[in-house]
Amino acid sequence: MARYIIRRLLQMVVTFIGATFVVYALMFANQNDPIQALAGDRPVSDNVRQVLTEQYHLNDPFVVQYGYYMRGLLTGDFGKTLTGRPIGDVMSDAWPNTIKLALLALFFATLFGIGAGLVAGLRRGSAFDNTTLALTLVVVGLPIIVLAPIAQLVFGVKLGWFPTTAGARPSLYGLILPALVLGAASTATMLRLTRASVAENVRADYVRTARAKGLSARRVVAVHVLRNSMIPVITLIGVDLGTLMAGAIITEGVFNIPGVGSKLLLGIQTEDGPLVVGFVSVLVVVFLVTNLLVDLLYAVLDPRIRYE
Amino acid sequence: MTYSNPYQQQWPNQPAPAAPVVAGWDDPNRGGWDTPTAAWSTPPSRARVNQPRSGEHLLDVRDLRVEFGTRDGVAHVVNGVSFHVDPGETLAILGESGSGKSVTAQAVMGILDTPPAVVRSGQVLFGGEDLLTVSADRRRQVRGQEIAMVFQDALSALNPVFPVGWQISEALRSRRGINKADARRRAIELMDMVQIPAAAERVDDYPHQFSGGMRQRVMIAMALAMRPKVLIADEPTTALDVTVQAQIMDLLATLRAELEMALILITHDLGVVADVADRITVMYAGRVVEHADVHTLYAQPAHPYTRGLLASVPRLDHRGHGLHSISGTPPNPAAIPDGCAFHPRCPWAQQVCRMTAPTLVRIGRLDRASACHFPPEALDARLA
Ligand SMILES: Nc1ncnc2c1ncn2[C@@H]1O[C@H](COP(=O)(O)OP(=O)(O)O)[C@@H](O)[C@H]1O
Ligand code: SF4
Numbered sequence: 001m002a003r004y005i006i007r008r009l010l011q012m013v014v015t016f017i018g019a020t021f022v023v024y025a026l027m028f029a030n031q032n033d034p035i036q037a038l039a040g041d042r043p044v045s046d047n048v049r050q051v052l053t054e055q056y057h058l059n060d061p062f063v064v065q066y067g068y069y070m071r072g073l074l075t076g077d078f079g080k081t082l083t084g085r086p087i088g089d090v091m092s093d094a095w096p097n098t099i100k101l102a103l104l105a106l107f108f109a110t111l112f113g114i115g116a117g118l119v120a121g122l123r124r125g126s127a128f129d130n131t132t133l134a135l136t137l138v139v140v141g142l143p144i145i146v147l148a149p150i151a152q153l154v155f156g157v158k159l160g161w162f163p164t165t166a167g168a169r170p171s172l173y174g175l176i177l178p179a180l181v182l183g184a185a186s187t188a189t190m191l192r193l194t195r196a197s198v199a200e201n202v203r204a205d206y207v208r209t210a211r212a213k214g215l216s217a218r219r220v221v222a223v224h225v226l227r228n229s230m231i232p233v234i235t236l237i238g239v240d241l242g243t244l245m246a247g248a249i250i251t252e253g254v255f256n257i258p259g260v261g262s263k264l265l266l267g268i269q270t271e272d273g274p275l276v277v278g279f280v281s282v283l284v285v286v287f288l289v290t291n292l293l294v295d296l297l298y299a300v301l302d303p304r305i306r307y308e
Numbered sequence: 309m310t311y312s313n314p315y316q317q318q319w320p321n322q323p324a325p326a327a328p329v330v331a332g333w334d335d336p337n338r339g340g341w342d343t344p345t346a347a348w349s350t351p352p353s354r355a356r357v358n359q360p361r362s363g364e365h366l367l368d369v370r371d372l373r374v375e376f377g378t379r380d381g382v383a384h385v386v387n388g389v390s391f392h393v394d395p396g397e398t399l400a401i402l403g404e405s406g407s408g409k410s411v412t413a414q415a416v417m418g419i420l421d422t423p424p425a426v427v428r429s430g431q432v433l434f435g436g437e438d439l440l441t442v443s444a445d446r447r448r449q450v451r452g453q454e455i456a457m458v459f460q461d462a463l464s465a466l467n468p469v470f471p472v473g474w475q476i477s478e479a480l481r482s483r484r485g486i487n488k489a490d491a492r493r494r495a496i497e498l499m500d501m502v503q504i505p506a507a508a509e510r511v512d513d514y515p516h517q518f519s520g521g522m523r524q525r526v527m528i529a530m531a532l533a534m535r536p537k538v539l540i541a542d543e544p545t546t547a548l549d550v551t552v553q554a555q556i557m558d559l560l561a562t563l564r565a566e567l568e569m570a571l572i573l574i575t576h577d578l579g580v581v582a583d584v585a586d587r588i589t590v591m592y593a594g595r596v597v598e599h600a601d602v603h604t605l606y607a608q609p610a611h612p613y614t615r616g617l618l619a620s621v622p623r624l625d626h627r628g629h630g631l632h633s634i635s636g637t638p639p640n641p642a643a644i645p646d647g648c649a650f651h652p653r654c655p656w657a658q659q660v661c662r663m664t665a666p667t668l669v670r671i672g673r674l675d676r677a678s679a680c681h682f683p684p685e686a687l688d689a690r691l692a
């Protein structure tokens with residue numbers, strides 16, 4: 001197990017370098033004149049241009065620039081945005097909001113997805129099963145860019161149950177609707193997977209054995225059926241995290257949440273290379289670490305999985 | 309052979325069935341046929357098997373009928389099965405795959421999925437109490453505690469994600485409320501009892517870490533955790549190789565004797581139960597077609613189906629040949645033939661067999677019966 005973790009960590013380093021390198025390359029290859037982009041429409045004097053070029057190593061070869069950047073990252077220095085704000089500060093503003101939003105979305109997805117999936121799987125063919133099937137088809141069919149404004153309009157504006165936008169310092173309550181929207185697709189896939197998994201496992205031989213022991217129906221479902229049905233669902237959570245991150249950009253945009261998504265969007269729009277690369281680097285790390293955790297959790301849930 | 313067996317004539321190349329190792333099997337002085345040598349054309353009046361009074365046996369299953377609602381119509385899987393067992397006794401239930409043995413066992417345990425299964429009628433008397441009419445709670449109480457079951461494929465019948473010791477003692481923890489440490493100790497004791505080596509080290513291992521034979525021992529230990537009075541073993545050795553089969557059978561026989569249990573051994577292989585069974589009930593298409601004590605059944609099988617099964621008992625060096633001696637396959641339970649369900653495959657079949665179903669009638673000695681229109685000596689005479 002320890003060897004496996006070490007190998008995975010080494011792989012993560014390679015992946016991290018590769019991913020940041022690609023993003024860095026894309027961001028910097030694409031921009032014509034970062035200094036002009038920084039200044040907007042105003043003219044830039046040669047003096048200023050020279051200082052900025054020095055500061056950002058703009059004359060060095062691309063690989064050297066990347067090297068400088070990585071050195072900064074390793075010492076915890078994300079650099080500055082083109083507007084001069086330390087990216088570290090931007091991060092510490094944005095990340096808590098996004099983490100809250102993502103965890104809330106994951107919580108709702110897990111709660112509703114697994115809960116409803118379990119009931120649907122136990123009562124196949126019931127009204128509940130059919131209703132959730134129809135609902136999940138709708139949700140899976142609607143891209144979040146459509147779903148988010150609709151939810152905002154219906155539950156925020158029309159019904160007024162939730163604030164329409166989260167505001168600069170979003171409260172947990174203000175994040176509920178965005179989290180539901182963000183987690184909707186995950187809820188749907190988790191529900192379908194749980195249902196399929198439960199439907200298969202209730203017929204498993206070991207469930208029959210559990211009943212033959214005279215265990216209560218509740219224990220048979222909660223311990224034997226659910227435990228085994230969670231194995232594929234846990235893997236899905238790891239995969240879903242990527243979807244969640246992508247969805248966060250849109251959701252945060254629609255609900256005006258000052259999180260990673262909106263900062264990333266802003267960075268892309270203003271061609272702010274350091275900002276984008278900084279955020280993406282952290283996203284890559286988050287993604288890699290969660291996937292490692294999910295894989296380890298998978299081994300805990302299923303003892304047949306052995307990592308060597 | 310003291311009886312004629314047309315199955316060998318159909319397959320001349322097949323070796324004669326080996327004599328199973330049953331005491332007295334070759335004894336020329338053993339009692340011959342019990343039935344009077346009346347001509348088969350004038351059927352002797354034979355009494356129907358009397359149903360014992362309630363409470364007479366530990367487990368007494370009477371006229372059990374189970375159907376399945378399927379897309380192709382109603383599948384009549386169990387059609388009036390009766391048998392009984394008493395403490396310290398081993399009953400084998402024998403029949404080809406698909407004859408309804410497992411469904412019968414699951415109906416007795418009360419673990420059939422309903423729907424699709426429907427228990428149409430019958431009684432499952434445990435100590436005189438009809439389990440088919442008691443409350444669900446009482447039913448669950450009996451399950452595992454009074455009547456326990458060992459399943460065929462231990463790999464799939466054990467939960468892959470829990471340690472074996474945990475699974476063995478689960479019922480004790482959940483139903484008797486004993487604490488974790490005691491449960492673990494009990495699990496080790498039970499694993500010792502079923503002769504799993506190094507039980508104390510292996511108690512926390514998972515099912516996939518055991519060999520097939522050891523997994524089946526785990527299953528047995530789990531079934532015995534609550535000290536049941538009746539143990540039903542549904543093809544407990546089918547997935548195992550020959551030497552391990554014999555060990556598991558020995559273990560079951562030993563445990564049955566030590567714990568004074570009633571053992572019901574379900575099998576499609578007459579060979580594996582020869583040494584351990586006291587009585588044998590033969591099932592075909594969801595009916596009991598013959599039952600007798602093991603010696604009589606081997607020496608003088610009454611029903612043509614039993615004769616076919618016996619002809620196909622492989623010798624040790626021919627094991628695995630299965631039931632090739634009987635041509636054809638068992639009927640689909642949704643379309644059981646009229647008359648005698650066995651008639652399409654029966655070398656003795658007559659017109660009467662296609663028209664009317666034979667009932668289970670006693671042959672001579674008590675507790676020996678066959679469901680065939682023709683008594684054994686008539687079958688012998690016909691092929692002589
Ligand atoms: N859930 C079910 N639905 C429909 N038919 C079933 C079901 N379970 C068993 N059967 C039918 O019952 C018959 C007997 O099954 P089973 O008791 O498993 O036979 P055996 O154990 O003697 O091999 C089979 O023909 C099978 O098709
Ligand atoms: S009743 Fe007829 S068909 Fe059925 S077993 Fe006897 S002889 Fe064969």
Ligand SMILES: [Mg+2]
Binds near residue numbers: 543
């Ligand atoms: Mg079976």
